Amino acid sequence: MDEASAAEPDSARGTGDDVIRTRALTKRYRGGQLAVDGLDLTVPAGSVFGFLGPNGSGKTTTIRMLVGLIEPTSGTARVLGRPMPRSTRAVLPHVGALIEGPALYGFLSGRDNLLRLDAADPTADPRTRRTRAAAALDRVGLTAAAGKKAKAYSLGMKQRLGLAAALLRPRRLLVLDEPTNGLDPQGMREIRTLVRELAGDGTTVFLSSHLLDEIEQVCTHVAVMARGRLVTQGPVGTLAAGLRGRLVVTTPDAADAARVLKEQGVGDVAADGDRVTGDPPDRDLAELNTALVTAGVRVRGFGVERASLEDAFMALTGEGFDVAG
Structure with missing residues (x-):
């Protein structure tokens, strides 16, 4: 067990092999719109879990409930073994997330954006802040642009910076909503490689994407949503196994x-x-x-x-x- 795991309180470690588990999770907005309908989702520890569905199928709403940004209308969600959103403070220090594109300070450099975000984390050690920011920038290929103001970043560079923010500290779970949005083919390959490396290090990656090739290349498991409901879930290799080619x-x-x-x-x-x-x-x-x-x-x-x-x-x-x- 590494030092980070040893220091982690038992209350935040989860129970068993499921990093995410929802039961009958439902979100209904005002006016009666049913965005997520009775979702039973199970994400195994150590998996790269692809979350698929057409636009409007409820993927982003589900993710927002999982990380405590919105409350469900009914049902339950457990992340790292703790109920959400009630356990947000205990769970989120162990979760990195990039949802609906990064929110950045355009007048700050890429490096200063990360330093500002890290300073907002009460559990982060300020003595190693600059080292962590430099390592995160290097991991997503932004070292050369670290001093450039974020407002001058391309869409792909902004996506990389958002991912760097999610990687400022070791995470047990990484939640990525369209992480390759705006990237060129080379950038997409680099992000796929990074996802594989993170999974190899023991991080569970929950990846929402509209790029089926991306899911097929990097994911071990997948769930498919349609019109707010779960259609199927399981290992990627079994999803198409019953279909004739x-x-x-x-x-x-x-x-x-x-x-x-x-x-x-x-x-x-x-x-x-x-x-x-x-x-x-x-x-x-x-x-x-x-x-x-x-x-x-x-x-x-x-x-x-x-x-x-x-x-x-x-x-x-x-x-x-x-x-x-």
């Missing part, structure tokens, strides 16, 4: 391949360039390949691609990812 034929004879596949009973056939796809039939795929070759189709690639996280999301919600709910 897509038959893919690569050929310069796409039109002929599409025709033969339809004649062979393949459904939902589509051609795009030299790539022809369809629903895998309930028959020996070798026979299907033979039928293509016999018809004179030059087959350069043939197989079934596994279902993606996007396929699973569409099957579960019936919605595209950018639909306002």
